[in-house]
């Protein structure tokens with residue numbers, strides 16, 4: 365081995381480690397108090413940011429609270445979308461928040477990157493529309509009368525600002541020296557796919573004005589889809605994600621489907637480089653790999669939430685659990701509702 369070769373390997377390893385931590389900014393979600401990022405000094409102390417993100421933080425301190433909310437939104441949505449899967453998106457109190465699961469180029473990592481990039485774009489755009497930020501407000505490029513005859517007005521969501529902020533803040537970790545590593549290309553692609561899930565599903569919302577709700581005058585504005593919808597779209601992309609590998613086309617390095625029979629992925633699809641582990645067993649050497657012992661499962665389902673697949677064939681235990689519901693509610697004039705408490709037992713199945 366030549367010295368140069370050794371040096372290059374060391375550099376590549378170094379990049380692999382940096383790249384592996386590319387989602388560390390999600391650690392911002394662990395900051396508890398709102399308005400906790402107030403001045404440039406705070407930016408220096410935030411854990412999980414790389415130097416260039418610290419610089420962006422200093423330049424845009426007022427936006428950082430929206431970024432923090434975005435990180436929380438990403439984690440909550442991931443846990444909702446994966447609640448019935450073996451890996452349920454549980455977080456650690458350390459970095460990276462999803463443990464080792466996202467440091468490999470798997471489908472799960474693809475989802476996490478896409479939902480995170482989308483959540484920052486979403487939260488920043490929301491902050492713009494709500495008038496919370498000086499740097500941005502509503503989108504005033506949308507105005508006048510539409511071809512359909514309604515009046516554009518109100519506050520159109522300034523998605524362009526949110527997307528641009530997400531591109532600079534979230535993607536910065538993948539840019540620079542190691543830009544052409546396959547993992548960096550995978551992350552950049554999935555970040556962009558996540559933001560597209562908002563951009564391609566912008567909607568028009570309207571309000572009618574006129575005598576007793578007649579629609580003589582209609583004013584409309586452009587609005588983002590609810591974040592749950594964005595999560596659903598990205599989850600669908602997760603289910604249909606394409607396994608890719610890096611190829612050289614001319615002098616450029618690009619990601620192409622590993623199976624050449626498959627049609628190439630689009631900008632909105634998710635891509636991954638490595639097959640996922642089975643997530644069946646707890647592994648103390650792999651942070652975040654909790655296994656499925658103790659997870660609830662559905663006895664009758666044949667899908668991944670069913671006891672057969674969820675418990676990886678280990679079997680399950682059944683317990684009778686008493687649940688208390690409100691029932692026989694009566695409305696009393698005026699104005700309260702009185703309910704009885706009903707008890708019923710349900711069977712709960714958990715994996716051995």
Ligand SMILES: *[C@@H]1O[C@H](CO)[C@@H](O)[C@H](O)[C@H]1NC(C)=O
Nearest residue numbers: 443452453454654655656659
């Ligand atoms: C995920 O599953 C583990 C058990 O494997 C459980 O302890 C944890 O509370 C679950 N997390 C969420 C977010 O549902």
Ligand SMILES: *[C@@H]1O[C@H](CO)[C@@H](O)[C@H](O)[C@H]1NC(C)=O
Nearest residue numbers: 661662663664665666667669
């Ligand atoms: C269990 O799975 C069945 C079949 O998929 C479904 O109809 C049922 O609602 C599920 N039960 C629970 C408690 O989720």
